[in-house]
Amino acid sequence: MIHWKIGTAALLSAALAAGSAAFLAATPLLAQETVKLELWSRQDPSGPLRPGNVVKAAERLNKELEAEGSPKRVEVAVRESPAKGFDDDALQLLKVFGIGEGPDIFIAAHEWICAFQEDGFALKLDDYIAKYPQHFGTIFPSLWSSAKCPDGTYAIPQDAEARMFFYNKKLLREAGYEAAFVDAMPERALSGDLTMDEVLEIGKAVVDKTKAQYGVLHRPNKGPDYIMVFNAYGNDFVDPATGKLLLERDKLAAAFGWFERGVKEGVIPANNTAMEFDALRKEFYTGNAAFWMYGIWDLGSVGFPTYGLPQDEKAFFADWGWIAGPAPEKGGSPVSLTHPIVYVIAADTKEPELAVRLLGHASAADLNTDHAVTTTHLGIKPEQLEDPRYAEAWPLAKATELLKITKFLPNNSQFGDLNGIIYAGIQGIESGRLSAEEAADFVIEEASASLEDVIVK
Amino acid sequence: MTTTADELTIERRGHARSAARRRTNFVIFLGPAIVLTVLFFVVPVIIDIAVSFTDLSRSLRISEFTTEQYEKVFRTDRRLSQVITLTFIYVFGTLAIFNVTFGLILAITTTAIRKVSGSFFRGVWLLPRMSPSVLYILLWLWAVSPTEAGLVNQVLMQAFGLDAPLDLLTSAPIALIIISNGFIGASMGMIIFTAAIRGIPEHLFHAAAVDGAGTFAKVRFITLPALRWPISFVTIYQTLSLLVSFEYILLLTKGGPFYDTTVYALYVYRRAFESGQYGYGAALALFLIVIGVVVALIGWRFFDMERLLQRPRIEVH
Numbered sequence: 038m039i040h041w042k043i044g045t046a047a048l049l050s051a052a053l054a055a056g057s058a059a060f061l062a063a064t065p066l067l068a069q070e071t072v073k074l075e076l077w078s079r080q081d082p083s084g085p086l087r088p089g090n091v092v093k094a095a096e097r098l099n100k101e102l103e104a105e106g107s108p109k110r111v112e113v114a115v116r117e118s119p120a121k122g123f124d125d126d127a128l129q130l131l132k133v134f135g136i137g138e139g140p141d142i143f144i145a146a147h148e149w150i151c152a153f154q155e156d157g158f159a160l161k162l163d164d165y166i167a168k169y170p171q172h173f174g175t176i177f178p179s180l181w182s183s184a185k186c187p188d189g190t191y192a193i194p195q196d197a198e199a200r201m202f203f204y205n206k207k208l209l210r211e212a213g214y215e216a217a218f219v220d221a222m223p224e225r226a227l228s229g230d231l232t233m234d235e236v237l238e239i240g241k242a243v244v245d246k247t248k249a250q251y252g253v254l255h256r257p258n259k260g261p262d263y264i265m266v267f268n269a270y271g272n273d274f275v276d277p278a279t280g281k282l283l284l285e286r287d288k289l290a291a292a293f294g295w296f297e298r299g300v301k302e303g304v305i306p307a308n309n310t311a312m313e314f315d316a317l318r319k320e321f322y323t324g325n326a327a328f329w330m331y332g333i334w335d336l337g338s339v340g341f342p343t344y345g346l347p348q349d350e351k352a353f354f355a356d357w358g359w360i361a362g363p364a365p366e367k368g369g370s371p372v373s374l375t376h377p378i379v380y381v382i383a384a385d386t387k388e389p390e391l392a393v394r395l396l397g398h399a400s401a402a403d404l405n406t407d408h409a410v411t412t413t414h415l416g417i418k419p420e421q422l423e424d425p426r427y428a429e430a431w432p433l434a435k436a437t438e439l440l441k442i443t444k445f446l447p448n449n450s451q452f453g454d455l456n457g458i459i460y461a462g463i464q465g466i467e468s469g470r471l472s473a474e475e476a477a478d479f480v481i482e483e484a485s486a487s488l489e490d491v492i493v494k
Numbered sequence: 495m496t497t498t499a500d501e502l503t504i505e506r507r508g509h510a511r512s513a514a515r516r517r518t519n520f521v522i523f524l525g526p527a528i529v530l531t532v533l534f535f536v537v538p539v540i541i542d543i544a545v546s547f548t549d550l551s552r553s554l555r556i557s558e559f560t561t562e563q564y565e566k567v568f569r570t571d572r573r574l575s576q577v578i579t580l581t582f583i584y585v586f587g588t589l590a591i592f593n594v595t596f597g598l599i600l601a602i603t604t605t606a607i608r609k610v611s612g613s614f615f616r617g618v619w620l621l622p623r624m625s626p627s628v629l630y631i632l633l634w635l636w637a638v639s640p641t642e643a644g645l646v647n648q649v650l651m652q653a654f655g656l657d658a659p660l661d662l663l664t665s666a667p668i669a670l671i672i673i674s675n676g677f678i679g680a681s682m683g684m685i686i687f688t689a690a691i692r693g694i695p696e697h698l699f700h701a702a703a704v705d706g707a708g709t710f711a712k713v714r715f716i717t718l719p720a721l722r723w724p725i726s727f728v729t730i731y732q733t734l735s736l737l738v739s740f741e742y743i744l745l746l747t748k749g750g751p752f753y754d755t756t757v758y759a760l761y762v763y764r765r766a767f768e769s770g771q772y773g774y775g776a777a778l779a780l781f782l783i784v785i786g787v788v789v790a791l792i793g794w795r796f797f798d799m800e801r802l803l804q805r806p807r808i809e810v811h
Contacts, residue, residue: 128552128768128770131552131553131554131770132552132553132554132770134553135552135553135554135555136554152552152553156553156555158553307661307664308640308661308663308664308751310750310751311640311663311664311747311748311750311751454769454770457768457769461752461753464750464751464752465751465752465753467751468664468750468751468752468754469664470751470752470753470754471752482572483573485570486566486570486571486572487566487769487771487774
């Protein structure tokens, strides 16, 4: 009995001692203040490190804070949205902000930032960017223009890429084109010698003379790539003098005309917009289509891993290649489009300074290169070019050539909506419901009726 | 000894008790239905009207009260007339071909054959309604896939020697939305009509047979007259249901190609949720409510539903 009592006392003492030790050990932690920053990110297999790098950056920032003797520590909570694309995601996030449930930081497509800025949801970053040159000083100046709204900078560029027309050289050779002609196409496109209509001609030859069913395929939902065609025909969509949306009927009709001719010639399928993304990719990568209008990251995300395209540069360019968006006529200007993804900080975040520093670390050259080389996106800083991993990823170096002629989508808060109308116009043409002229009228009517301050010429 | 005044008081108390009981019964029996109606019909309609007079847009903020949305409906929206015409074709087509006619054919044929076989076929026709909508449409997407792998194309190409696969989603989208919705809608009519046919006294058919009536005469002179009320009910109910439902269309064609299969309810959805024009969507939705009420009233009058719902002759106390 006594033994039992002694045993109990011993147990109690041990428990007390352990509790005290744990309490003492925890005391310094209690003095720390954990700042939780919520990050909104779309579930996107083509860029898992966009949020992933911010989570990693928290470790670096916390070390820095510790070294500074700051009691604050940052914890990043990622909130993933299942939106299909960046447009859907932005619309969803605008609602989330509207009901006061917005995150501290979010990842968005650059053309949406002014929609957030206009409603007061985005933090102006000019002063912070100037304050932390060690983080932001070397980001390519051209990329900053994609992060600006009329009154300042509202985002930090996260990556860039290049949009192009991929093509299947094997099919072109099968259609009777000389290997030299096929290999020279990228150069001809860049010099303005290859035209948009020649692409349709080549597509038609492939459809007529080979087993391939399709000449040109494009994305089946609203997005940036097909805007390249509109850019090629001179549509910039924004009036440089006023910053308002600009629609020029003749230029719109000219661009729609290209899609119309494509469908009439059997080069673009009439049901392109009804097909699934994966089905379209499969058609191109398995040799059933001559051209695929998309972006460089598709090689890293899908082309190499899913369809086994050769990862060796020489082997790849033996049978595959890409061209810039060709000029509308010989001697005209070719086009390419880059669509930077950006980090934005919420205007009402309680810790703007920490959020900026966190994104500063997330923009570190090594972390950004991790994202660039694993998903075939272009980096944001010149020092990344010296990273051997970056140099090894030859699609990046090759695609960088297109940056010389690249354009951005306009950073206008209504461009996302306008793009939806343009996409509906393409769908109307391809399904035979509209002619090119009618599609131009449709875009002008719809945009004038549902958007504000649209200039029509 | 009780006086007349006392008797009156007792009688009044009795009346008062009976009135109180009536009130209690009203609250107990009708209260939940009234609360549900107010919560899920009246309140949303009031909210919809309120929102339609605002500029509520993609960030869910209201900066002004305005009649701008109604101006858009009447003045600038050029798609609306096409959408309304399509909605009429869709509702009338689905209703006339499937929900009533085909439902009726199914009910008559499955009650005319052996009970086991009848139940089996009714069970088969209930499958589309029992399947989750996404699964049902996935099967449709496979069936009408524009490639050689699509079910319809396999049949047409292998059995009928068709050269190239058909793309029905592009060439016949309206027919597809009518058929896919009709396969589901027909089952409701089928069940209601079957129940009504089962309710017809058996001896009427025997008497008709004795009088020399054939199958068609029996259907024409006994079955159909007995189904007048169920047909009226199914027509009104399914009209309203088709006017507001769009999930199968959204899943099958996304309202396309272009706006070809964008019926009114889907148009409201596309405007409000795909373009973030919530104020405009609310104004458009209000017209849908008005159309629904008008259609219900016309149907009520046309089918003389008042007689169907008249007080029963037998009173139960």
